[in-house]
Amino acid sequence: MQTHNSCGLCSITLKDIQVVSGQDTLLDNINLQFHCGELTALIGKNGAGKTTLLKAILGERPYKGEISYQDHHGAKIIQPKIGYVPQQMDFDRSTPVSVSDFMAAARGKSPVWWKIGKSEKKQIQEMLEDMNCAYLADRRLGALSGGELQRVLLALATNPVPDLLILDEPVSGVDMAGLDLFYHRVTELRDKYHMAILLVSHDLSLIRRYADKVVLLDKTVIAQGDADEVYATEAFRSVFGYLEKEEGEA
Numbered sequence: 001m002q003t004h005n006s007c008g009l010c011s012i013t014l015k016d017i018q019v020v021s022g023q024d025t026l027l028d029n030i031n032l033q034f035h036c037g038e039l040t041a042l043i044g045k046n047g048a049g050k051t052t053l054l055k056a057i058l059g060e061r062p063y064k065g066e067i068s069y070q071d072h073h074g075a076k077i078i079q080p081k082i083g084y085v086p087q088q089m090d091f092d093r094s095t096p097v098s099v100s101d102f103m104a105a106a107r108g109k110s111p112v113w114w115k116i117g118k119s120e121k122k123q124i125q126e127m128l129e130d131m132n133c134a135y136l137a138d139r140r141l142g143a144l145s146g147g148e149l150q151r152v153l154l155a156l157a158t159n160p161v162p163d164l165l166i167l168d169e170p171v172s173g174v175d176m177a178g179l180d181l182f183y184h185r186v187t188e189l190r191d192k193y194h195m196a197i198l199l200v201s202h203d204l205s206l207i208r209r210y211a212d213k214v215v216l217l218d219k220t221v222i223a224q225g226d227a228d229e230v231y232a233t234e235a236f237r238s239v240f241g242y243l244e245k246e247e248g249e250a
């Protein structure tokens with residue numbers, strides 16, 4: 001993995017964020033702060049606005065309010081590096097493009113029909129090795145499982161190492177062992193590079209195990225805190241009902 005060319009990001013502040021679409025208010029009065037070295041999980045029912053909020057942060061959705069990035073002295077950072085793993089990637093599953101070809105094209109190094117240069121191929125190999133999936137390099141992209149594709153997308157989103165990593169339901173369609181491995185890898189990245197991570201997920205027990213902070217959204221923030229605090233709120237119960245604690249947990 002390439003070294004972290006840090007811009008010294010410390011926190012991300014969302015102030016009075018509102019997103020409207022025609023007559024509908026999709027998000028309103030969102031005030032939040034995310035910190036480096038923390039994995040924040042965004043949860044909420046279907047349609048609560050989680051993806052919309054990620055899109056606003058990514059600049060893909062017009063919004064009112066302010067999204068700002070601060071360094072450790074409180075000074076504003078204009079262009080933080082943001083890595084993104086989308087909820088889904090629509091592409092023709094019959095495409096003959098290999099994982100390496102796709103990654104080279106996504107990195108902007110070459111069109112998919114060009115032969116990849118030796119040094120680019122080596123870098124891609126290293127990126128995949130970092131995610132324990134070097135064996136995928138020559139596989140056809142369309143033949144990957146959901147979990148394998150997510151690891152390839154995570155390898156891309158974290159090279160170069162971002163200041164903020166955004167993951168939108170990165171684990172849907174992945175088995176439990178794959179999910180656990182993915183979360184484990186994400187928290188390793190958080191600890192090694194001290195990046196801020198914002199993750200949308202529906203897996204409440206994995207969130208309890210791995211997230212530092214949980215934000216419950218229903219068009220606006222209806223609860224936030226650590227997982228146990230949020231899971232104990234009335235707001236959480238009204239959305240998800242009661243959640244049994246896992247065996248062995250305090």
Ligand SMILES: Nc1ncnc2c1ncn2[C@@H]1O[C@H](COP(=O)(O)OP(=O)(O)OP(=O)(O)O)[C@@H](O)[C@H]1O
Pocket residue numbers: 021026044045046047048049050051052053
């Ligand atoms: N481009 C769009 N234009 C108009 N409305 C949209 C658009 N994208 C999403 N919406 C609507 O905004 C609301 C929030 O959608 P969003 O995808 O952000 O929810 P979500 O919390 O991510 O849901 P899920 O858990 O099902 O993925 C929904 O009612 C959805 O229909």
